Amino acid sequence: MRRYSFLLIVAGFILNNSFAQLSDNKVIDSLVNELWVNTKGYKSSRIIKKIEKQNPQFDYLTCVIKNQIKFPGNVKKGFVEWEYEIDSIKHYCIVIIPNNYDPAKKYAVTVFLHGAIMNLNPRYVSTFITPTSYNPDSLDRIIIYPASWMQSLWWNNRQVENLKYIIERLKKNYNIDENNIHLSGYSDGATGSFYQANMNGTPWATIRSYIGNPNGVADLSNQNIFLKNFNSVPWLIVNTTNDKLFPASEITPFIQRMRMAGNTAYYYIMEGYGHDLNWVPLLKDSIRNFLSQNIRNPYSSEIYWRTENTLKYGRNRWVIIDKLKKNTNTSAYNDITEILVPYNRESINLSGFIHVTTTGNIINVTTENVEQYTLLISPEQFNFNKPITVYTNENLSFEGEIEKNMHTLLKWVSRDLDRTMLFGYELKIRL
Structure with missing residues (x-):
């Protein structure tokens, strides 16, 4: 009898604990x-x-x-318009959601940067993207058309923040595939896509540039353009021979510079076409294959990033440049294959780079003009049961075991809203 009572007590204790755990x-x-x-x-x-x-x-x-x-099921579908403020300036955006959107399913996203932005109409994109431009009944992805105009050009930091805002808002309300977000631009928008990649490569799975002018990005933005930053993302670039604005003959040398800097961009020169998209049917299959074959890897084993603004643009995925040294080394500016400087720049802005490669739990880092950097360590990329070893410029910077940290996980989830890029430890290295 006593044994039976004891078993009942144990069973009750287990059940209570189970219900408490469930709660x-x-x-x-x-x-x-x-x-x-x-x-x-x-x-x-x-x-x-x-x-x-x-x-x-x-x-x-x-x-x-x-x-x-x-994710909520009662969200807007079809042709949706957003209005909001960035830097106290009203912005406009068109979002096209499949009519059969299912909140239990992840959706790819394509962000299109339009052309003809030298106008005073903040809603100019709505003059050519209308409710009849796409059929939401047949869409298999979410389409985004942000707006650019004279007060907010694609090659302005305000637009970097605008695209961040749009993606964050989309993530909060719709179930999107974080590793399947693609950036594309046409004409001025294509030119702007190079600026966006120069400042923030983290969210993009691919970038497509159609009849743009990357030669002008440094001068238009009055910013240094770091060609190796483009290597973070696969590119598909198209220019045409009869384009009177940006002929392929003038763009090809820029693509060659990208390749000298290590980029493997797909580059198509379309013979006989002008400043238009009439060539698209010829490349339809190539574009489709490019998108399907390039899904973002959030834990890339090799990352390069250069910045002159660590406060806003020091991060590329799991690598962050926290602080630059005060004494600049300008030797890299003499290498035309790596950095483009605006022609009217009287002085060279301080910048620094970091290049990270991994083999198992060994992390090799090369830096220039960097005083401090952070590595965001994920259990999905590194083995937390074994020591982590970090070498910086061939010197041992860290060696030891680390533990999964819940605060780090939640901190970066709240910042990134990315279910595929989860971090368990922040490893700060001061040089």
């Missing part, structure tokens, strides 16, 4: 979903603290982030 898991799931839509300021900090108070296992939390984000 705790529901709380964690709910808080993670709350964090997904509240990523700014004090709200996100409060939610992160609440999750940490629940003390979930790191691996369970990762599983929730990957699989338990619930």
Whole structure:
């Protein structure tokens, strides 16, 4: 009888613990979903603290982030228009959602940067992208048309922030495939795509430039253009022989510079075509194959990045340049294959680069003009059960074991809204 009573007590204890664990898991799931839509300021900090108070296992939390984000089903579909402010200036954007959108399914995204931006109409894109431009009944992806005009040009930092905002807003409301976000541009938009890649390569799976003028990016933006930054993303570039604005004969030398800097861009010269897209049917299959074969790898084993603005544009995926040295080394500026400087620049802005390669848990880093950098370490890329070794400029910078950190995981989830790029440790290296 005593033994029977003891077994009942044990069974009751196990059941109570199971129900308590189930209840705790529901709380964690709910808080993670709350964090997904509240990523700014004090709200996100409060939610992160609440999750940490629940003390979930790191691996369970990762599983929730990957699989338990619930997207609303009552979202707008078809032709959708957004209006919002960036830097206190009203911006406009067209979003085209498949009519059969299913919140349980991930969708690829294509962002198109339009041309003819030297106008005063912030809604100019709506004059040629209308509700009849696409058939939402047959779409298999989400299409984005941001707007650019004289107050917000594609080669302006305001537009870098604009595209960040659009992608973040999309992630909060729609179930998108974070590794399948593609950037494309036409004419001025194609020119702008080079500027975007120069400042932020993290979100893009591919970039396509159609009849653009990369030669003008440095001068138009009055910014240094770092050709090796383009190597972070696969490119497909098209120019035409009879284009009176940007003929292929003038663009080809730029593509050659990209290749000298290590880029493997697909480059098509379309004979007999002008400043138009009439050649698209001829490359339709090539473009489709290019998109399907190039899905973003968030944990690339090799990353290069150069920046002159560490505060806003020091990051490429899991590598961050935190701080530059005060004494600049300008030797690289003499190498025309790597850096393009605006013709009217009176002085050279300080910049620095980082080049990271990995083999197992060994990380080799080469830097120039960098005082401090951060490596965001993911359990999906590195083995946390073994020591991590970091060499910087052939000197040992770090060697030791690291532990999965829940705060790091939640911090970067709230910043990135990326279920495929999850980090467990921040490794800061000061040189």
